[in-house]
Each structure stands twice: as structure tokens, then as C-alpha cells.
Amino acid sequence: xxxxxxxxxxxxxxxxxxxxxxxxxxxxxxxxxxxxxxxxxxxxxxxxxxxxxxxxxxxxxxxxxxxxxxxxxxxxxxxxxxxxxxxxxxxxxxxxxxxxxxxxxxxxxxxxxxxxxxxxxxxxxxxxxxxxxxxxxxxxxxxxxxxxxxxxxxxxxxxxxxxxxxxxxxxxxxxxxxxxxxxxxxxxxxxxxxxxxxxxxxxxxxxxxxxxxxxxxxxxxxxxxxxxxxxxxxxxxxxxxxxxxxxxxxxxxxxxxxxxxxxx
Amino acid sequence: xxxxxxxxxxxxxxxxxxxxxxxxxxxxxxxxxxxxxxxxxxxxxxxxxxxxxxxxxxxxxxxxxxxxxxxxxxxxxxxxxxxxxxxxxxxxxxxxxxxxxxxxxxxxxxxxxxxxxxxxxxxxxxxxxxxxxxxxxxxxxxxxxxxxxxxxxxxxxxxxxxxxxxxxxxxxxxxxxxxxxxxxxxxxxxxxxxxxxxxxxxxxxxxxxxxxxxxxxxxxxxxxxxxxxxxxxxxxxxxxxxxxxxxxxxxxxxxxxxxxxxxxxxxxxxxxxxxxxxxxxxxxxxxxxxxxxxxxxxxxxxxxxxxxxxxxxxxxxxxxxxxxxxxxxxxxxxxxxxxxxxxxxxxxxxxxxxxxxxxxxxxxxxxxxxxxxxxxxxxxxxxxxxxxxxxxxxxxxxxxxxxxxxxxxxxxxxxxxxxxxxxxxxxxxxxxx
Ligand SMILES: Nc1ncnc2c1ncn2[C@@H]1O[C@H](COP(=O)(O)OP(=O)(O)OP(=O)(O)O)[C@@H](O)[C@H]1O
Ligand SMILES: [Mg+2]
Numbered sequence: 001x002x003x004x005x006x007x008x009x010x011x012x013x014x015x016x017x018x019x020x021x022x023x024x025x026x027x028x029x030x031x032x033x034x035x036x037x038x039x040x041x042x043x044x045x046x047x048x049x050x051x052x053x054x055x056x057x058x059x060x061x062x063x064x065x066x067x068x069x070x071x072x073x074x075x076x077x078x079x080x081x082x083x084x085x086x087x088x089x090x091x092x093x094x095x096x097x098x099x100x101x102x103x104x105x106x107x108x109x110x111x112x113x114x115x116x117x118x119x120x121x122x123x124x125x126x127x128x129x130x131x132x133x134x135x136x137x138x139x140x141x142x143x144x145x146x147x148x149x150x151x152x153x154x155x156x157x158x159x160x161x162x163x164x165x166x167x168x169x170x171x172x173x174x175x176x177x178x179x180x181x182x183x184x185x186x187x188x189x190x191x192x193x194x195x196x197x198x199x200x201x202x203x204x205x206x207x208x209x210x211x212x213x214x215x216x217x218x219x220x221x222x223x224x225x226x227x228x229x230x231x232x233x234x235x236x237x238x239x240x241x242x243x244x245x246x247x248x249x250x251x252x253x254x255x256x257x258x259x260x261x262x263x264x
Numbered sequence: 265x266x267x268x269x270x271x272x273x274x275x276x277x278x279x280x281x282x283x284x285x286x287x288x289x290x291x292x293x294x295x296x297x298x299x300x301x302x303x304x305x306x307x308x309x310x311x312x313x314x315x316x317x318x319x320x321x322x323x324x325x326x327x328x329x330x331x332x333x334x335x336x337x338x339x340x341x342x343x344x345x346x347x348x349x350x351x352x353x354x355x356x357x358x359x360x361x362x363x364x365x366x367x368x369x370x371x372x373x374x375x376x377x378x379x380x381x382x383x384x385x386x387x388x389x390x391x392x393x394x395x396x397x398x399x400x401x402x403x404x405x406x407x408x409x410x411x412x413x414x415x416x417x418x419x420x421x422x423x424x425x426x427x428x429x430x431x432x433x434x435x436x437x438x439x440x441x442x443x444x445x446x447x448x449x450x451x452x453x454x455x456x457x458x459x460x461x462x463x464x465x466x467x468x469x470x471x472x473x474x475x476x477x478x479x480x481x482x483x484x485x486x487x488x489x490x491x492x493x494x495x496x497x498x499x500x501x502x503x504x505x506x507x508x509x510x511x512x513x514x515x516x517x518x519x520x521x522x523x524x525x526x527x528x529x530x531x532x533x534x535x536x537x538x539x540x541x542x543x544x545x546x547x548x549x550x551x552x553x554x555x556x557x558x559x560x561x562x563x564x565x566x567x568x569x570x571x572x573x574x575x576x577x578x579x580x581x582x583x584x585x586x587x588x589x590x591x592x593x594x595x596x597x598x599x600x601x602x603x604x605x606x607x608x609x610x611x612x613x614x615x616x617x618x619x620x621x622x623x624x625x626x627x628x629x630x631x632x633x634x635x636x637x638x639x640x641x642x643x644x645x646x647x648x649x650x651x652x653x654x655x656x657x658x659x660x661x662x663x664x665x666x667x668x669x670x671x672x673x674x675x676x677x678x679x680x681x682x683x684x685x686x687x688x689x690x691x692x693x694x695x696x697x
Contacts, residue, residue: 056653060645080652081661089653096650100668100675109664110654117655149672166654 001202002222006034009174009205010055014066017054024050026230027066032174035202039216039241040209042227043249048209049093051227052178056090057083071173085117087173091163091180093209098150103162106150107132111169135168138198140191156183164195171199176207181215193218213245226252274303274405276328277444281412291392292384292414299401299411306405318588318620319530319559324502329474331413332359332443338468340366343437346466349681351433353377355418358437359473360445362416366435375428375459376421380448383419390421394452398480398508404532406504410446410478417448422457422487431460431492431679438497441471449479453487453515460490460678467498467525479507483515485539490518490678494686497525499556509535511542518545520676522686523558524693533562537571537599548577549673551693552585559588566599566629575606578673580666580694581617592624593634600631608638611669659696666694 010032017025024047032038040048054061055068057080068075075083098106104125111132112122123131133143139161151159160180167175177196181189196219200206208219216224216238224240225232226249234240234252281300308325309316336358343356343366355377356366362379369377376387383391401408418434436447451461465475475497483489497503503526509517523529535544550558564573579587587610595602610619623636643665651661670690677683 056649058649079658080649081655081657084653084655092650092653096644096647098647098650098665098668100670100672101664106651106654106664109656109660110651113655113660149668170654 001035003033003035003202006036006202008033008069009071011069012066015051015054015063015068016065017050017061017063019050019061023064024061024230025054028230028232030225030232032205032207034205036205036223037200037219037221038205038207039221039224040207040227040232041211041224041241041244046227047230048227049178050230052090052093052176052207052209055176056080056088084170085114089167089170089172089175091160091167091175091177093178093182095151095159095163097152097154099152101150102146103148103150104129104132104146107146107166107169110166114170132165132169135165138168139165139195141165157185157188160184161188161192164192168195168199173204174207175199175204176209178209179211180208181210181212189215190218213241216241228252273308273325273328274306277330277409278303278412280330292395295396296412296414299396299408299414302401302408303405303412306403306408308405315561315590318586319528319557321502321528321530323528324474327442327472327474327502329442329444332361332440332445334359334361336361336363336439338363338366338437338439342468343435346435346437346464348431348433348462348679350430350679351462352430354433354435355379356435356437357416357418357447359440359443360416360436360447371428374426375423376419377432378419380417380419380450381415387419387421390452391419391450394480394482395450396480398482398510399478399506400508404506406476407478407506410448410476410506413446414448415446417450419450420459420461421452422454422459424454425456426454427458428460431462433462434464436463436465436475436477438465438467438473438475438501439469441473444474444476447475447477449477451479451481451489453481453483453489455484456486457484458488461492462679462682463491463493465495465497465503465525467496467501470498470500472500472502472527473498474502475504477503477505479505481507481509481517483509483511483517485513486515487512488516491520492677492679492682493519493521495521495523495525495529495531497529499525499527499554501526503529503531505530506532507534509533509544511535511537511539511544513539514541516543520547520673521549521560522674523548523550523552523560524689526556526558528557530559531561533560534565535563535573536565536567537573538567540568541570542568543572544574546573546575546577547673547676549670550577550579550581550587550589551670551690552580552587553582553693554585555583556585557588558585561590561592563592563594564604565594565596566602566604567596568598569600569602571599571602573604576673577608578669579610579619579621580613580670581610581619582613584614584616586618587620589619589621590624591622592626593636595627595629595632595634597628599629602629602632602634604632604634606636609669610638610640611666612640612642613666663695667691670694
């Protein structure tokens with residue numbers, strides 16, 4: 001929800017990043033305020049996941065220019081775990097499997113680390129079990145996912161739900177969901193979208209990376225950005241996603257740098 | 265370390281052989297005599313032997329430790345911390361010698377269990393048809409030595425269609441330094457029987473000694489056995505072990521072996537699927553540091569059709585330690601429809617740690633499914649990043665992943681308290697800060 005008086009949570013300016021000497025991000029500008037939901041769309045390989053991982057602090061990417069402010073802090077100075085503790089969350093496009101670590105152990109460790117950092121009480125295994133089961137109901141997840149290894153053997157949709165469960169537990173200030181909708185059946189999509197909507201509030205913000213309008217039917221974005229070759233080349237309101245759905249991306253190249261609808 | 269030293273070494277070891285009490289049973293004296301005969305025609309293996317390429321045991325040649333003498337006043341409370349809660353039947357051997365005082369035998373009605381010599385007259389023919397029949401010593405000097413010095417040992421016989429609910433614990437405790445002990449186990453699972461066996465090697469103090477053990481397991485048709493083997497000897501000890509398993513029709517053998525101790529250890533596991541539809545699952549974890557060397561050689565031999573084997577071996581190697589894994593899988597010409605998979609995964613925690621891994625598939629049947637893979641590496645950067653992105657520090661992430669790497673194998677131990685104890689051991693050994 002757009003609120004003129006709300007404060008900026010994320011401010012990205014002229015961000016450039018490369019991997020193994022290849023520049024992928026070529027000057028990204030993006031401002032996200034509290035309460036807002038942003039969608040980022042764009043062709044395969046345009047740099048959406050790269051942007052998400054650079055925000056989360058993946059060390060394989062070298063930031064070669066620009067700046068990222070997160071709640072006024074210079075995010076680029078922080079290692080990934082401190083970004084997470086400061087309230088930034090990335091739901092991975094391809095969640096990692098960790099054989100040998102029970103999901104419940106992992107979730108509790110993450111939860112307690114972040115809680116401890118915020119000066120809040122940590123939960124012992126029994127307390128955590130009650131807490132996490134409540135959150136799982138929200139996402140219609142079966143309790144036996146707790147005893148299985150993190151993401152190991154989970155179906156594509158189950159992995160995505162597990163990401164949203166982590167988001168629900170960690171209560172981030174800024175969540176970046178990288179194609180959380182891909183691979184979900186319609187029922188799962190509704191459940192996940194419902195979970196996301198319950199977490200969204202005027203004090204936090206979200207960036208949804210998606211290829212499909214159908215997610216945006218359930219989670220209505222305030223802004224839609226189009227990414228192309230490492231830049232945001234167009235920004236609009238929720239109608240832009242509908243337009244992309246019917247017209248594809250070809251027409252945008254011709255209108256590069258134009259701003260449809262809203263000015264950010 | 266010339267050949268002559270090695271020959272002298274064996275001669276030295278054998279000096280004490282003649283002083284052993286002679287058995288009245290002729291088949292056993294003959295078995296021992298054949299074994300001693302084979303010792304004298306063999307030598308200590310060197311790195312020039314293909315099977316010992318990576319494992320240098322030449323330092324053994326300077327340690328011609330004589331067989332231990334029974335010399336223990338261990339009390340039950342001294343070993344309380346080694347007892348496994350779920351266990352009802354426990355056989356304890358101190359430096360290779362059976363201790364009736366420390367052992368507890370509860371269901372002697374349901375199964376045959378105890379020290380080998382106690383059964384020589386009551387179970388003569390069954391012992392004769394199994395003992396020394398699976399662990400061959402013709403080309404294995406350590407099995408030959410063990411058989412030559414065979415005296416005490418564990419016998420477990422599970423009668424037909426009997427399932428033993430509680431695990432049986434064989435506890436081999438080292439208390440003396442500068443001795444050799446020769447533990448021996450024989451497990452006979454009759455048709456349709458079911459048992460869980462824990463074979464556990466521990467030391468009560470640091471020090472140098474040698475354990476040369478031989479285990480034989482025979483499962484008749486439809487018999488099931490779970491075999492948990494834990495090698496937690498002193499880190500200055502030498503542990504040389506051979507285990508031979510023979511599987512009959514539709515029998516099922518599951519093994520989890522954990523190697524933690526010893527300066528130098530070598531574990532040979534040979535599993536023969538001698539009849540149709542036999543199954544085995546072989547999991548192994550080696551967790552070593554400092555200058556330890558741990559060598560695991562396994563051979564899974566599919567002789568008949570429709571057999572299944574699944575193997576996963578993992579090594580976590582720190583400091584200047586060195587792990588060796590050689591996993592041979594044989595599929596004989598008649599063993600059609602064999603389904604076999606093998607994975608060897610190795611984690612190096614330091615620049616000086618070393619692993620040699622060699623899957624070795626020898627397939628002579630055409631209609632089979634065999635998959636194998638081996639990896640050697642450091643922790644996965646993507647996994648570390650995933651955990652960091654959830655707020656864990658890099659050190660915490662590395663520790664958790666290292667632990668998890670080992671815990672995957674530990675989790676297959678079917679005895680809860682033992683599993684938890686080993687989880688704690690792995691946790692302690694994989695944490696850095
Ligand atoms: N290690 C690498 N070395 C070189 N190029 C890389 C590397 N990793 C990613 N890239 C390239 O960076 C570009 C952007 O990839 P990214 O994953 O960010 O795209 P995306 O917009 O998320 O695509 P998708 O919609 O398919 O998820 C791609 O062309 C990709 O091939
Ligand atoms: Mg992507």
C-alpha cells in the first residue's frame with residue numbers, strides 16, 4: 001500500500017555488479033518504502049535473481065558501483081548474516097537442500113539467532129515446536145516436514161512453502177520473494193499468497209520477482225518494474241503486469257527508460 | 265622397513281603361539297594350525313601391494329606386541345558410561361579376553377549368546393561349519409593371525425524365526441598398552457531371524473596397542489541383521505579389522521560403521537550375496553583429525569540375480585589426517601537384475617587433509633542397474649550462503665554443515681541412545697570457532 005508519509009526502507013542507486021568478471025547488473029535504481037509491495041518482472045537472464053542475491057549479500061558477486069541503503073544503513077558493508085538479522089529476507093528461487101540437518105533444528109536456529117539479535121527471548125525446542133506448528137497451519141504444511149532434512153526430497157512446491165514458513169518465522173522488514181510462485185499449483189499458490197498477505201503490514205515491505213500475473217491477482221503490487229539486461233527499464237502500477245501478460249516484452253525495448261503510470 | 269624386518273615381525277608375533285593352551289577339539293586345532301601355516305607364508309603388506317597403496321603400516325613392524333594376558337580388575341561401574349540403555353544382552357571383552365563379570369546375558373533361552381569356548385562341546389558341529397568359513401585367511405595375514413590366536417570370542421546365534429527386539433552389544437575394551445588383542449565375533453542368523461548387533465571398540469586410556477579383529481556374519485534365508493560398528497579406539501592405537509558377511513536368499517544386512525579412533529585403522533568389509541534377492545545397505549562414516557589414517561575397503565559381491573545393494577560412505581578429514589575408501593562392487597555373470605548404488609562423499613576441512621577414494625565396479629552381467637559417484641571437496645558455498653541468509657554466522661553455518669554431513673550417516677543408527685551419543689560426538693568434533 002502506498003503511503004506518501006511512510007519512510008524509505010530500501011534505496012538502491014546505480015547498482016552495478018559482476019560475477020567472474022562479467023557485468024550482470026548495470027545500474028539499478030529502486031526505492032522501496034514501508035508498506036509497499038513491488039513486483040519485478042523481466043525475461044529469463046535479465047538479472048532479477050542476481051539483484052536479489054546481491055541484496056542478500058552473496059559473496060560470489062562483486063559490487064562494482066552504486067549504493068544500497070537499508071533503513072539508512074550501508075547494506076554493502078554488512079555480511080549476509082547481519083543483513084538477515086537487520087530484517088532482510090530472501091526466499092530463494094532454488095532453495096538449497098541440506099541433508100542431515102532436521103528442518104526443525106534449522107528453523108529454530110535461524111529463529112533464535114534473529115530473536116537474540118533483536119533482544120527478544122529465544123525458544124527451547126518444545127516452545128518452538130508449538131510456535132512453528134501454528135505458523136505451519138497458516139501454510140497448510142504437514143508437521144512431518146519438521147523432522148525431515150531441510151528441503152531434502154521436498155517437491156518444488158514444498159520447498160517454496162518452506163521458504164515462506166521461514167519468512168513467517170523471521171518476520172523480516174523487507175522480503176524478497178524470488179519466483180516463489182513458480183512451480184506452485186493453484187491451491188498452493190492461494191495458500192502461499194494468503195500467507196504472504198497475512199505477513200504484509202504497513203511497517204514492512206516486499207519485492208516479488210515473478211513471471212506471472214496470476215500471483216499478482218492474489219498479492220496486488222503497488223509498483224511493477226521491468227528488468228532488462230541488468231537495469232530497471234520501466235516502472236508502472238499493477239496494470240503494467242497485465243499489459244506485459246498480453247503484449248510480452250518486445251515493445252519495451254523501443255520505449256526504453258520510459259515510465260508508465262506512476263513516477264517513483 | 266625392509267622385507268626382512270616384516271618377516272621378523274611376524275616371527276616375533278608367532279613366538280607366543282606355541283605357548284597357547286591346546287584345544288582338545290581337533291577341528292579347531294586344525295583351523296588354527298592352518299592359519300599359522302598361512303601366516304608363515306605371508307608377509308606384512310606394504311604400499312607396493314595394490315590393496316595397501318595408500319596405507320603405510322610399516323610402523324607396525326616396530327611394534328611386535330605380544331597377545332595380551334588377562335589382567336583386568338575393571339568393575340561394572342568403570343564401564344557404566346559405555347553401556348547402551350536399550351541393550352539387554354551385552355558381552356564384554358577386555359583386551360580381547362571375555363569378562364563374565366562385566367557381561368550381562370538375559371535371554372539365553374531365546375538365543376545362543378556367550379563366549380565361544382563355552383560352546384565348543386555343546387555346539388561343536390554348528391561352530392565347525394561356520395567359524396573361519398567366511399573370513400578367509402589364505403591371502404590375508406591379519407585374518408590368519410587372528411585365527412591362529414583365536415580363543416575368546418563372541419558367539420551369537422539367533423534361532424529360526426526368532427526376532428530379538430533389543431540390540432546385542434559387543435563391547436571390546438582396551439586397557440593395556442603395548443599388547444595385541446585378537447577379538448573375534450561370529451553371528452549366525454538362522455532362517456527368518458532378526459537381530460541388531462552393536463560391535464563397539466573403545467579404549468579407557470590413550471596409548472599404543474593393536475587390535476586385530478575378525479567378524480563373521482552368516483544370514484540364512486529371509487534373515488535380517490542390523491550391524492552397527494563403532495571404532496573409537498585410542499588415537500595412538502592400530503586397528504586392523506576384517507568383517508565377512510554371507511547372505512542367503514532374500515536375507516537383509518544393514519551396516520552402519522563409524523570410524524573415529526586409531527592412529528592407523530583399516531577396515532575390510534566383504535559382503536557376499538550368495539543367493540537370489542538378498543539385500544544389503546552399507547553406510548560408513550570416517551571422522552578423523554591430526555595425523556590419523558583411516559582406510560575402509562569394502563567389497564560387495566553379487567553372485568545371484570535380483571540382489572540389491574546400496575552403499576554410502578562419507579569421510580570428514582581435518583588437519584593432516586588421511587582417509588582412504590576403496591569400494592568394490594562385483595556383479596557376477598548370473599547376477600541379472602542386480603540393483604546397486606554406491607556413493608562416496610568426502611569433506612576436507614583443512615588444506616593438508618587428504619582423501620583417496622576409489623569406486624571399483626566390476627560388472628559381468630548385462631541386465632543390471634548400477635550407479636556410483638564420488639566427490640571430494642570443501643563445504644558448498646551455496647549451502648553456506650543459504651544459512652547465512654537466515655542469520656547464521658559463517659562459523660555457525662560451517663559447523664552446522666560439517667555436522668550435518670556426518671549426521672546423515674549417524675541418523676541411520678537404529679538405536680536411539682547410541683545415535684544421540686554419536687550425534688554429540690560428531691557435534692563436538694566438527695565445531696570450530
Ligand atoms: N557464474 C556466472 N558466470 C557468468 N554468468 C553468470 C553467472 N551466474 C549468472 N550468470 C548470468 O547472469 C545473468 C542473469 O542471471 P539471473 O539468474 O540473475 O537471471 P534471472 O533474471 O533471475 O532469470 P530467470 O528468470 O531465468 O530466473 C544470466 O545471463 C546468467 O547466465
Ligand atoms: Mg531468477
